Amino acid sequence: MLKILLDTDLGADCDDAGALTLLHRLADEKMCDIAAITHCTSEKSGAVAVKAINEWYNRGDIPVGQYNVKAFMDGERYRRYTSLIMDKYLKNHSVPKFENAVRVMRKALASNNDVVIVVIGMLNNIAELLKSGADDISPLNGIELVKKSVRCMYAMGGNFEDALYEEYNISQDIESAQYVSKIFPVPIVYSGFELGINVLTGDNLEQQVEENPVRMAYSQWNKVVCGKEEFRRSSWDPITVYCAVMQDTPLYAKSEAKTVTFDNQGRTLVTDGGKDCYLVTQKSNEEVESVLNELIY
Numbered sequence: 001m002l003k004i005l006l007d008t009d010l011g012a013d014c015d016d017a018g019a020l021t022l023l024h025r026l027a028d029e030k031m032c033d034i035a036a037i038t039h040c041t042s043e044k045s046g047a048v049a050v051k052a053i054n055e056w057y058n059r060g061d062i063p064v065g066q067y068n069v070k071a072f073m074d075g076e077r078y079r080r081y082t083s084l085i086m087d088k089y090l091k092n093h094s095v096p097k098f099e100n101a102v103r104v105m106r107k108a109l110a111s112n113n114d115v116v117i118v119v120i121g122m123l124n125n126i127a128e129l130l131k132s133g134a135d136d137i138s139p140l141n142g143i144e145l146v147k148k149s150v151r152c153m154y155a156m157g158g159n160f161e162d163a164l165y166e167e168y169n170i171s172q173d174i175e176s177a178q179y180v181s182k183i184f185p186v187p188i189v190y191s192g193f194e195l196g197i198n199v200l201t202g203d204n205l206e207q208q209v210e211e212n213p214v215r216m217a218y219s220q221w222n223k224v225v226c227g228k229e230e231f232r233r234s235s236w237d238p239i240t241v242y243c244a245v246m247q248d249t250p251l252y253a254k255s256e257a258k259t260v261t262f263d264n265q266g267r268t269l270v271t272d273g274g275k276d277c278y279l280v281t282q283k284s285n286e287e288v289e290s291v292l293n294e295l296i297y
């Protein structure tokens, strides 16, 4: 079965929580196994919230990794709902200890083949993975390990309709995005900003019990950011996870072969030919919403 290694910046926006739910639901349907989940900011509530969500969906044994470099995107705006989920979780659990994200990724790759990596945050963890050397986990360095074990990577990042747009996941860490886009040794499928902005999902969470951490994520995010009692949000990350697990879906097509990188402002640069591609919408927003909403609960 397809093995998914997911890397997320859960905390700033709630669609990461929707993407996690969707991944668990697809795993329930035996569409994939979840090899590991890593968190990519210095905000410590992030990995705890990932663990809480995994336990909620009965997969508390999934290895979870934490970014262990300080002061990379931490603070209030990177824990808009994860601190709430963490506080609730710690009422019944001791404080979990997490291994460094790169170690968790290396272990997942050393012990699995044909892995699909899915990145729904910045590319800092993937850059660190590629720079990693041989260690007690594997005699292979990061690039060799990716070549051995990874089929492809799906990355939410960039904009393939507006060449002037500085997309968030890229512009928060341009150096890592440039490095990964140039060095990553297997194909990257990009899921651009334009795909998710007008696809609004999460409505079915409203009917879930209030303790559901993903319901908490959508409710709290909308309260804090929009001042609204609502469970709806753009779907950049759920779309990316959905396409990565399905590989081929009538909802999205893959572009011709491209080479993708980013300029020093974080704008997307695309040229013809190469090992990468980007996703192109094939259906209406409403059709995509109904497919995704069935998996976000």
Ligand SMILES: [Ca+2]
Residues within 6 Å of the ligand: 008, 009, 010, 013, 015, 016, 120, 121, 237
């Ligand atoms: Ca994200």
